[in-house]
Every structure is written in C-alpha cells, then in structure tokens.
Amino acid sequence: MSETPDLECRDISKSFDDFKAVNDVSFSVPQGTFFSILGPSGCGKTTLLRMIAGFQEPSSGDLLIKGKSVLDVPPNKRPVSMVFQHLALFPMMNIGANVGFGLRQRGVNKTDITKQVERVLERVGLGGVAERPVSSLSGGQKQRVAIARCMVLEPDVLLLDEPLGALDLKLREHMKIELKQLQSEFNTTFVYITHDQSEALVMSDQIAVMNQGVFEQVGTAKELYYEPDTAFVAGFVGEANRFTAKVKGSAGGSVEMVTSDGQTLHGLDARRSLSVGDSVDIFVRPEAVRLSRNQADVAAMGNTGQGKVANILFNGANSQLILRDQTTGAELNVALPQTGEFRDLARDDVIHFGWEQQQTRVYLADGEQTDV
C-alpha cells in the first residue's frame, strides 16, 4: 500500500516506573481497516490505545496520524475519537446533546448541530431519539449512541476499548455483526481492542495479538487461526489440545516427538529447525481430530490412537468429546462432527481417532519460535 496509513505507531513504548506496559510496538493501519488488538487482561492494550488517544504520553517512539506526528497534539485536538469501555455517555445530557457535544465544542451553530446529530443517529438506526434521556436506551442502543457521538466528528481513526465487555451474551453476539456493519458503512478506520478472540476473529480485517506489551503476530483472522506464529498465539486464539514433548527423531521435514505421558506424536518441521532432544509445545485443534469406529478410516493419518469416551459435553453444534487415550491415559478434546454422525456415542465407548501431521503445530518450548 503506497497510500499513507491512517494510523502508524513507530517503536512505541510506555513504562510505568520500572514496568514496561507497552514495549516497542510498531504497526500501521491503512484507511478503512477494522484493526483489532487482541490480548489477555493486563497485556497493555488499554495503555496503547490511551497513547493513541493522547491520554498517556509514550515513553518513546512516534505516533503518526495520516502521516503527521501527533505526539504534541493534546487529546482534545487529535483527529481520533474513542468509544470507552463503559461508553462514558454523559448522563446529564439527553441523547442529542451527547451526540452533539463534540460539534458544540467546535462552535458549530445550533441548527447545523441538530441536523448533523439527527443524520448520524439515523445512520446508526436511532432516528428520532435525540430528545430522550440516555437512560431510556438499552445496552445495544447506548453502544450505537456512543459510536454516533464519535462518528459525527468524522474522526480519522475511531478507537474502541472493549466496547462490548459490559453487554450480555446474546447482545454481544448481535453487536459483533452490527459493529462490523457500521464500520464498513462509515468506512472509517477502527482500532478495536478486546480480550475476546471470537470478537476479534469475526469482525476484523487485521488482528494484532498482544502479549506482555509486545505484538506476537499481526495478520488476518485466518492467518492467526490456521498459521499461528507462536505458541502463545496458537494457545490464545481458538481452542486447542496442548502437549509438551521432546523431539525424538527428525527426518525429511517430518518430526517425531514423545509427550511426557509417553505418547508418540508426528508433526511437520517445515523450517527444519528442530533437532533431537528439543523440548516442544504441541497444539492440536479439537476439530482437527477425526473419529471413527473403524481403525482403517484413520490409519493413514500421521497420529492415531484409540480412546475411551470420558465425557460428552453436549452443546448442540459445538458438542465436544473428552477422550482418554487407552494406552497413555492422556485426555484429548475432540469436536463432535456437526453432521450428528456420532450422536449416539455414549460414555465409556471406545473409538479410534487420528489427525494429520500438518494439523500438529510444534513450537520450541523456550521462547524461540519455530513454526512447522
């Protein structure tokens, strides 16, 4: 992309006393992108966002919006707007006054404010509520007002700090889709932070996975899910069975490993960076595991075994099986096929399972990253 990105962070860091909350983070967000930052609690997401908004000064690094450094611009002058976690709608003003607040500060005249407020409220599907108090809205509607309040100012970048965190489950599911729709309608650059992977996966064009102040990986949802760069990303994004093992043998890009339970697993060593004796972390997604009553069906797979059903977690389309490996006793989570093929499986049934070598993701255990 030769265009200047809407937002660019260059080696940005923030220390609190001795503690580095954000550590040399660099990224850029092209115009119109829905960019998510996904990471566990305390990893530095909010700190990063507040630096972008201007509420916190970076300890080092530079921050550019539309190509211009904004480090010296105070928050009330930056061309970014922020949707706060608890929305921070002004309870002392009605909805219209909330949405018009920013325009009033800019000295826009009253009739224009009324017009623009009504227009943006209509765009978020809330036409005609301007006179009502904020408290009369439902959670999802408040959400939309918070976005409208920012969008009416036509910011270059909209920052969102876990805006769905306070909503209940069903509404959150719904708002995920709605938020993405609003973003593409307004065609504004969104920087969205969350610790909920499903939010990030569903909505984003680009996702940065953050951990302990650094970005572990930046990519599309699929890249993160199917090709995690690091063990952290593999474990944090999506569900996975996790094993720790030692490399036993390595030949022709294929690698053989033995877990602490004594189970032998096979994976690919695409980069040929593993050597015998290395400790590795292994991740296998539950849906990668195939089941069969017939050994032959799975025999050709790189990893096979026989397991006893320890527990069936029936949950409709998302049902899972907990299998206990008959030889090693290790537990394995397996997604039940949505086809309902194994609907009649019962506890203590014995079944064959297997998964392909290339579905086994292997990472060197100590920090050093090896993607197979």
Place this chain on the structure above:
Amino acid sequence: MSETPDLECRDISKSFDDFKAVNDVSFSVPQGTFFSILGPSGCGKTTLLRMIAGFQEPSSGDLLIKGKSVLDVPPNKRPVSMVFQHLALFPMMNIGANVGFGLRQRGVNKTDITKQVERVLERVGLGGVAERPVSSLSGGQKQRVAIARCMVLEPDVLLLDEPLGALDLKLREHMKIELKQLQSEFNTTFVYITHDQSEALVMSDQIAVMNQGVFEQVGTAKELYYEPDTAFVAGFVGEANRFTAKVKGSAGGSVEMVTSDGQTLHGLDARRSLSVGDSVDIFVRPEAVRLSRNQADVAAMGNTGQGKVANILFNGANSQLILRDQTTGAELNVALPQTGEFRDLARDDVIHFGWEQQQTRVYLADGEQTDV
C-alpha cells in the same frame, strides 16, 4: 420411576398483584438428578426457585420434598439448600466459619463441626483453607465454598440460581464441567437455573425450558436440541434460521410451505396436523445446511438453493456463513464445516446449499404446537 422423587411441584403458581410470574408449573425431580431450568430473563426462574427454598409463598399449588409437603415449613427448616447467584458467602466469617454456619445453627458440637467442615472442603478440593478469609479465594474457589457450605448439611435438594453468572468467560467454561463432576460425586439432586443454554445443555440430566411462567418442554439436552416441542424451544435452545411461512400443500406426511420471501420449503408433518393455509414458524439449524459447489451433491435434499456469500463470520471451528438466496434474497446462516473444506470461500462467491426435510422443524404459528 416408582421411587418418590426428591422434589415435586404440583401446579405451583405465583402471582404478583395481577402478574403471574409462575403459572401452574408441575414437575418432579428424581433423586440424584441434575435438573436445570432454562429460560430467558424474567421468565420466572428465580421466583420458582425461591418458592422451593421457602423465601416466597406460592399463590397456589403444592410443593413436596421426598414426598412430604413443605408448604408450611419455614425456609430455615426446609431440607433444601441454596447456592445464590452472587454466592452470598458471609464476608465477616472465614471460610471454615462459612461452611460450618449451618452446622452451628443445628447445634452440632465444635469438634464435629471442624471435622465435617474439613472433610467437605477436601471433597471440593479445598482442603486446609478453613482459616483463610473468603476474600482470599478466586471466583471459582468461592463457587466451590458456596457449594461446600450447602453440601455439609446434606440437603435433599440443592438449588442453584445462575451461580456462574458472575464469573468470566473462561472460568465459566471450566466451572461447567466441574459443577457436573461435583454433582455426580455428591450424588445430590441439583436444581439449577440459568439463562445460558450452553450451561444447561452441557451439565444437565434433565432440562426444563421455561417461558413466561410456564414450562414449555422438559427433557434431556438432546431431546430439546433435536426434537424441540415448541417454536420457543426451537428458537431458544441452540442457533437456528427462522422463517415464517404458509402451508401450501400437504401430502403423505410431507408438507410444502412458502415463506413471505416466496421461498418454497419442505418439511415433514409427522402428526399430520397441518392443513393448507396454516401459518407456520420454521426452524433450520445452521449446521443442518450442507454446502456444495456442485448442485448434484445437494439436489437430493428436500430443500435446496443457490446463495451468494454475503458475509463470512470467521470464528475458527465455529465459523458461519451468511448466504443470500439468489432467487428470494432471504438470508441464511450456515455453519462452515469444521473440516475446513470451504475455508477458501470468499465474499460474493456463489454456492449451492440444501437441507433435508426432516431437519426442517415446523410449528403452527399461533400458540398451538405442532411438531413435525
């Protein structure tokens, strides 16, 4: 079941002024069952539970525990214990005193109390914490203390009012499994209320789906999921595409319907209770819909069509597609196969879809229930 059930409600009702919060509910819970009551907010779950605990007097009906009516027994004398939504651990007492509270009320002597408290704490995996303050525990541990506090009294029935509601997502997933384990260990009858279908589905032996004060259906998780009795259950338990349509023709147990969009759908009319012209609600689960690039693959199914990909909600194993029917423009949610078969599908791609007649659940629209 000839054994007397642990808990039995007979036509129990509760009115607040003119409003019937619980309306002629009858059910019985055999010893050792994990019985869940699942329903949306405000449907009367808490009211029902509080009547069982004795905190609210039924307006009519009877309530039996181990075969004996307990209507006249005050709450502090009923052989039921309750785990409260926010646990209601006593902050002014340490963990041991919390767990021993009920025994103290019974006048058990001190040494016995200490012994029993220690034993029950060990059973919930918290041996040796009796002296610590409640605030030193994590959310999941508090949960277990709350259960221990009840279980030490060996109640006939343990009532749980959305006890996982206050926990965060990851912990809730974990506690679901743990709760079920505790229940089978203690072999106590649990009556569990929740509005989260996945909790109910994963844990329960029996689930009652409640709506507006009445039980819509009582059954196992699978029964509810695969054979919902009513439109409400079909819509509330699990995800579903919903259509409203009119019956066009009915022949040999098979029924043909046309949606308001003009789409023709086929379902089974097992009870042969539908007649031409009836308005119906139709539910199709996203995972029941098959996709194919090849029309021939789905041609044999009762319902087929061709759709354009309107949106891909990538979410790892739970990814969904939103298809727009090319002829009617209707939207259809389709679960993407976990196999990753359609991983390369992109927006605006056109694809064939289809589902079987028997996967189409049809209900008469106006209250009257017809299960096909």
Place this chain on the structure above:
Amino acid sequence: DTLRLLTWGGYAPEDVIAKFEAETGHTVEVTKSNNEEMIAKLRATNGGGFDLAQPSQDRIAGPQAEFGIYKPLDMSKIDTSLFIPSMLEATKGNTTVDGEVYAVPHVWGTSGLVVNTAQAGDVKDYTDLCNDSVAGKVSYRLKRPTLIGFAYSMGLDPFAAYGDEAAYKDILDQVEAKLVECKSNVKTYWDGGDELKNLLRSGEVVASMAWDTGGWQLNDDNADITFVAPESGALGWIDTFALPARGRSDDVAYAWINFVMQPEVAAMITSAAGNFTASQGGDANVDDALKAKYQASFPQEAIDNIKWYPSVPAGLEALEGAALDRINAAN
C-alpha cells in the same frame, strides 16, 4: 449534700469553698452568671436546677411577680446579726413581694469608669467615652446600667422616671441616640469582667464603663489604670442571696449564707471579688491596699453622689431591651 450555686464570678472563690466543704462536709458546685442569665435560667427551670442564686436586689421583685421563681426566705434560719443592719433592711424592703422577704444582701459596689489615666486622662464621666480622643479604644456593656449611667451623665434622672413609662421612654430615646452616635468609638461591647480586664490590660481599650473592682484589680498590674467615680455619680448595686423556688438543699443554702457572712470569710470574698460585703465587720480584715484604692476612688462627695438602684418596675425592661437591640444594630 451538694449546693448548686448560681452566682457572679469571684463571689465563691476556691479557698472559701474548700473551707466550707471542710467544715460542713457539703460540696459546692458553682455556675457563674449575670443577672439576666440567672433570671432566664430560673425561669426556664421554673426555679429549679439551683439551690441558691445571687441576683442584684433591684432584679428580684419584678421577676418574682412575673415568674414566681424564688421562694420566701425563712429569716429564722439566717443569722441576721452577721449583716450590716441598714443594708439588710434596705434589701429586705426592696425584695418584699406580697409581704414575704425574698433576699438578703451579700456584696455591694458600684459601676463607674475604669480609665487608663495615662492615655485617657480626660475621661471623667460616661459621656466622655464618646470623645474623639479615645475613638476606637473604649468599651462598655450593652446592658441596662449603661443606659442609666449615660442618662445621668446627660443630665437626666432615669430613676425618677421609673414610675412614668412615657417619661422613661423619652429618656431612653435620648440615651439611645447618644449611644448610637457613640458606637463608632467603641471597640467592642464587653460581656464579662475578666474580658474587660484583658482588654484594658492589653491596651486594646483605654477607658470603659465598668464595675469598680475591675479598676482596682488592674491597678495592681498597671498603676495608670484605676476606677474613677463619674462626675454624674456612680451607680450603686447590691447583690443578694435568694432561694430558687425549687432548690433542693435549702439547709445547705442557709448554711452557706451564714458561713460566708462571717467577717473572716467575707474578707476572703472581698479580696477575691474586689468588692465589699454586707458583712458586719467584714471590712476589718480586708487588706489596706484595697481600702486605700476604695478611698481614692470614693471621696465623700462621690459616696454621697452614688445612685442606688431602686427596684425595676415590670415592663421597663422590655423598653430597655428594645433600645439596646437598636443600638446593637445601628451602624
């Protein structure tokens, strides 16, 4: 038993109390007050809460008629031989209501001027307090003696007008005008004797209308300060003993009266309060310095010129109060 005594500052010094307690085994609790508050308290308690009170003789008959807060004295329990007969008779006469006697005299003295002669030598009469030379450095009480003192010094005769409300009102109006005009000269209106002494001693005030004792006591510290009998005459008062209507320890009260009227004890009180008592021979034991000061302040013509308060007729106090309020409010 306990004697709850409602009295003026200085009338029940610690040494006297200690002596009384040692001799009789009773204890004494003292509440310090002034005339108005004594009456107000007794009125609120309907004559309870205290066993012995010491209002001035002119303030007994009126309140008694109005509120019935005292009980008649049983003269047989009082050793009348301890009193100076003329004072005893005068007091009994002024405090008789419906044929019953309500008070016997205790301490007497005068109100006049206390002046720092070095800085305010020209202050000779009440009205001199309004001279420019002492602007901002004078003080007086905002109470009825001030009204009366100023009236005399303005050449009026308020006591003579006691019987004629209209005439009295006319006098009050003139005095009020004078005091309002004089207000800018005033530093602050003093309230208690010690407060005034502090003001004079610190030099914040150089001349004041005040009780004679204050002047004499200050004279010990600073020879320039002394009591001056005003040219228009000092005002003579007698503070008394009266029994509150619902006192509980009458016997102790009588015991106290008979005890403090003994000449030696009376002398102790005189040296504490600075004023002479109605005790027969009580002045014999008083130290000569005080006597000397008394004589210096009161040459014979000044003694003859003392205006003794007659009993206040009911109703006048309301007029006075209103006038005082207006003075207080004026700017």
Place this chain on the structure above:
Amino acid sequence: MITGIPQSAGFRWAYKAYVTLFFIYLALPLATVCVFAFNNSVFPSLPWEGFTWAWFFGTEAPYIGVFHERPILRSIVTSGVVAFWVSLLAVFVGTCNAFLFVRHEFRGKGFLYILMLLPLIIPGIILGISILVFSSSVANFLEDATGLWFDGLRPGLILVILGQFSFITTFATLVISARLQKFDPSLEEAALNLGATRWGAVRAVTLPFLFPAMAAAGVVAVLMSFENFNTTLMLVGSDAPLTITMFDRLKLGSTPVLNAVSLLLIVVSALLGLASLLLQKRKD
C-alpha cells in the same frame, strides 16, 4: 486520578499552591490555639512570654492548670456522660431507622423520611428552644395536675442529652442506612437457608456487617455531642458540659487554660478519629 488530561506546568503549580494555602488556612487557628497553651502569660495572645507547663499543671492562681481546675474537670466528665448516652441512643434509634427505611415499604415512607431529615435543616438553637419550651409546658402542666415535681423536664442533663440526640440521630441514621443499603439481602437469606432463625440471621450476618457503620456513627455522635453548643446552650441546667463552660470562660475573658483544654481535646479527638479510621479500614 485523571492522568489523561494534560495541563500546563504553570497551572499545575498554581493549583498545588492553592491547595497548600488552603490547608494552612485549615491548620492555622488550631496550631495557634495549641501554641499559646504554653505561653507564660495570663493572656492567650502575643507577646510571647516564654514557655510554661503551668496551664496544664499549675496550682498557683492565676496559673491554675487544667488538671487542677475543678469546674473544667467536672464539665469534661459531664460532657463524657452526655456523649455516652447520646451516642448510645442515637446509634440504637439510627439502626432501627435504617432497617425501617431500607427494608420496609409502607405508606407515608417518603414523608417520614423527609421528617427524619428535618433536624438537619433546623437551626440548633431553634431545636433547643422548642424542646425547652415544650418540656417546660409539659412539666408545668404535670406539676399543676399532680403536685409532683418533674425535674427531668427542666433544663438539665436529661434535656441536654435529648436535645443533642434529637438531631444526631439523623446523622446516625444516614451513616447506618448507607451501609445497610450496601448489604446484600441474599446473605440473610443464605443464613436462613442454612437453618438460622430470622433474628439469628440478623445477629450473625447483618449486625456484624453493620458494625463498622454503627461504630463510626457512634464516634461521630460522640464528637458532635462533645462539640455541640447551640442546642445545649438552651437546655443546660446546673451541670454544664465542656463547651458551655468554655464559652462562659471565654465571655468572661480567657486565660491560656482554655488553650490547654483545647489542646487536650484536639489530642483526644485525633485519637478517636484514628480509631474510627481503623474501624473503617477493617470494614473494607
């Protein structure tokens, strides 16, 4: 703290300076009072005549120290007695009120609540006067009717206690209600569910939860009682509490013995304040 709002250094400096000045303003009179408790002079004012302990321990007139001033010592005891009863009554009634207003719904609740708040906006002197006038009329009536004496209805300790109680109870009610409001009623239900009786549940769970607030209300009541002047002034009989005694002294002209008493009061209040603070700490 709002870290996010950048402000100019000059503004921040001026703001800090203002805050500093404010606290100097708060501290100055008290510090002055304390310092002059040690002035070797009969006036609590300049010039400084040197340091002395006489205003605490002196026995020679006029240098009589607090510890040898019988009337002052007696009035401290009186104040203590009054404060004790006032806080006991206020906390008791305040607790009852809290339960009533937080736990019960009844007709006229809003009206009673406003009535309960009323003492806050009645000037203390009026409160004192009205009680004085009323109790006097009742006493007069009863005495006329029975011929007995009703000294308790005349100015004196009982009326002082009742007078202070009449408005301090409002404070106690507010403090205790605030905490009871935060109480999760399901705790009480949990206790019932575990077999406790209704009163047993209140005793085992609710009262311990309320205790810090009750203690805090008690301390506040003691402090307010100790320093109350306006209401007490109208109701006092022969036993004057400390503030009244000090006021009488001050009117008559003060010696540094008043500073000495004040210093002692400051110390004791500070200790009480700290104690209540520790109680508050424990409750969170």
Place this chain on the structure above:
Amino acid sequence: MSDRSKLTFWLLLAPLLIWLLTLIILPHVGMFLVSLREKVGVREYETGFANYAVFFNEPLYWNTFARTAYMSIAATLLTLLIGFPIAYYIAKLTRGRSKTTLFLMCLIPFWVSELVRTFGWMILLRETGVFSNLLQYVGLASGPVEMLYNDAAIMTGLVYTSMLFMVVPLVTTLDSLDDSLIEAGYDLGASGFAILREIVIPHAMPGIVSGCIVVFMLSLGNYLTPILLGGKDSLWFTGLIYSQFITRFNWELGSAFGFLLLGLSSLIVFVGLKLSRQSLGKTMAQ
C-alpha cells in the same frame, strides 16, 4: 410469618415515631403556640399574632433577619467557591494514600469544637494578635491592626467552620464521577472550562446542593461565631432569639422569632432545591 414481620415493622417504627413526635414535631407545635401568646400584663396572656407584628413593625428585627440571611448566603457561596477546587483536587487529582491523607486533613479542624476554632481565630485576628504583630514585624503596618469585630472576621469564621460540610459531599459526588466521562469530553474536543461547566458541575449538583444546604443552615443558625468574632457588629438573628429568651425573658417573642427563622430557612432551602431541581431526600442521602 407475615404477623411476625408486621410486629417487626411496628417495633422498628416505634423509636422513629417517638423520636420525631416528642423531640421534633410536638416541640415545634408547642413553640408555635407559645409564639401566639401575647403578653398583656403580669401573668396575663391572650392569643394573637402580636409577637409577629412586633417583628414586622420594628425595622431592626427584620433588618437583622435580612442581614443574617444574606450573610449566610454569602458565606455559603464563598465556602463553595473555596471548597470546590479542593474537593476536585482530592477526588480527581490524587489517588490512594495521598487522597486519604488529604481528605482526612480536611477533617482535622473538626476534631475540636466550633468554640475552640473560633477562639483560634480570635487569637489570630485581635489587635494584639498574631496577624497584627506579623504585619508590624514585616513592616506592612506601622501600628497594631484590629482585624476582629467586623463582618470580614465573621465571614472568615463562618467559612472556616463550614468548610467540612461543603468539602465532604463534594468529594463524595466528584468521586463518583467516572473519569472516563471527563476523558470522553476531552476526546470530543472540549476545553477544561467546557468540561467543568457541562460535565463536572452538572454531575456534582447533588453534592453542591447538599453542601450548600448544610452550610447555609449552619451559618444561619450560628451563634458563637458572630458573637465572638463580630463584637459590636455581631448582630445575628440567632443572637436576637437568644437574647429574647435569656436577657429579656420574653419567650413569646423569642418563639415567634424562632418560627420566623425556621420559615426563612425552609423557604430558602426550598427555593434552592427548586432552582437546582434536586430533592431533599436525594441530596441528603449523600
């Protein structure tokens, strides 16, 4: 059970009713009745409004009344003006330990009685006092300066003595103002002043009103401060009431004055509540 809860209800109601009835309501009714008593002679009374007529016919009384009211209002506004930045500083610009410390430091003056506090001011302000000497020492004054016995001294004392009752409710309400509202304001382009006016003050309104009510009541009902610091200019309505009772033994007029003061205070509080659209119950529960 419902019988028992009825019993509990009545048992809880009883102390409240006894308290309010015997110590608040009946005494005020009694006082009102006394205020209607006209004295016509020694121990002779008639019923009527003569005492109220006295008030309205004597300019002195209603002047004092008005002066007390406006001085109290001035003291209230001054306290608000001085206290607000302090409360804001404590609530919003400090955290943790220093917040607690500053807050407690606000309470320190109230560990002693108003009398002692006022006494302290007397020592500071009097002609031979600390300030006067200090001014002479640094050469700003050539002779002793009297700072006591004037309205400014009364104001100083009133503001000082009221400060706590303003700062505490303000800190409480400002504390409950979510910081993110202020940040959101900035983020939307507001200046510091706009945020103060549009967000902070509207949010703090209940605290402002409750602080103002209490401070106003305390000033209006004050007795000590005007007496001790005001000296010859101390005129205050409570002083008039006191003197009717204590130096004039005129309970009837005193009661009438008391009622008028009560009426005035209720009226001003009512107007204040109406203007700020607050309710007594809400603001006082702060």
